[in-house]
Amino acid sequence: MHIDKANLTNLTGLWKKYGLSGGDKNALALPHVSARWPHRCWFDGNMLDLGCANDTLWLDNLPESSVLPIWPMIRANNGDNAEEIEARILERNWVFAFAQVAMYLELKEAATYTLPVRDGFQVLLVRMPAEARKWxxxxxxxxxxxxxxxxIENVLNDKDIRVLLGTQDGRAVATALLYKTGDVIGVHQVGVKQAFRGQGISRCLMQYILNAGAQWQGKYMVLQASPSGQPLYESLNFIPQFTIKNFQRA
Structure with missing residues (x-):
């Protein structure tokens, strides 16, 4: 599988694990819709191929909280209808909300990734409800x-998911979630409590994640970076792939 497609497969696979709302799967214009957070709505195929770009009335039936991501088509000729799709969405009173950059890293042996050296910093595998609530x-x-x-509670015991909680001197300060699809490990929800930002905790957490991913026998690591997070990932040798634009109702 092409690494670009593998990134999207991991991302949308996690959204499916989180839970989807019901719908008529025979309805051509019906996308996948998250029943709750993360509120994502997406298609397995391309909107134009499905005949959805010109008939966008289905947008009116989506929940108010829906976030609609648009990414380039991943296929042999790299055809990209994203601009036409975006224009149709904007005509339906939706607005651009935020962008993410898909990125990947080809993992090396675990010994390559040294564990972080930071006094009082630990990373815990979340198993118990109390830990999940803190996460x-x-x-x-x-x-x-x-x-x-x-x-989050529903995925705690999934064999392909690891929910991680970073602590500093016993205080919960950071989060991450890893999801494995084949030999690809997706890094999701990497966040640091506001009062502890700017102290290098994100880098320590990612150093732990790289080591854990290699030990988990991953071949590639993928993620979707925010503009603020992209410099950190680039410094860890992640390679940019494509941009995901996310839209919401005006």
Missing amino acids: VEIASQAFSYIIDYSV
Whole structure:
């Protein structure tokens, strides 16, 4: 599988794990819709191929909280209808909300990635409900939106998911979630509590994640970076792939 497609497969696979709302799968214009956080709505195929770009009335039936991501088509001729799709969405009273850059790294042996050396810093694998609630609290604050606790609770025991909580001197300060699809490990929800930013905690957490990913027998690591997070990932040798534009109702 092409690494660009592998990135999207990991991302949308995690959204499916989080939970989807029901719908008529025979309806051509019906996308996947998250039943709750992270509120994503997307297509498995290309909107133009599905005949959805010119008939966008389905947008009116999406939940008010829906976030609609648009990414380039990943296919042999690299055809990209994103601009036409975006124009149709904007005509329906939706607005650009934020962008992310898909990135990947080809993992080396675990010994290549030294564990972080920082006094008092640890990374815990979340298993218990109390730990999950603390994870949700920290992540919600870090990203400035409310994460649904029940979504995280439902994936705690999934063999392909690892929910990580970073602590500094015993205090929960950072979060991450790893999701493995084949030999690809997706890095999601990397966040640091606001009061602890600018102290190098994100880099320490990512050093731990790189080591853990290699030990988990991953061949590639993928993520979707915010503009503020991209410099850190580039410094760790992640390679940019493409941009994901996210839209919401005006």
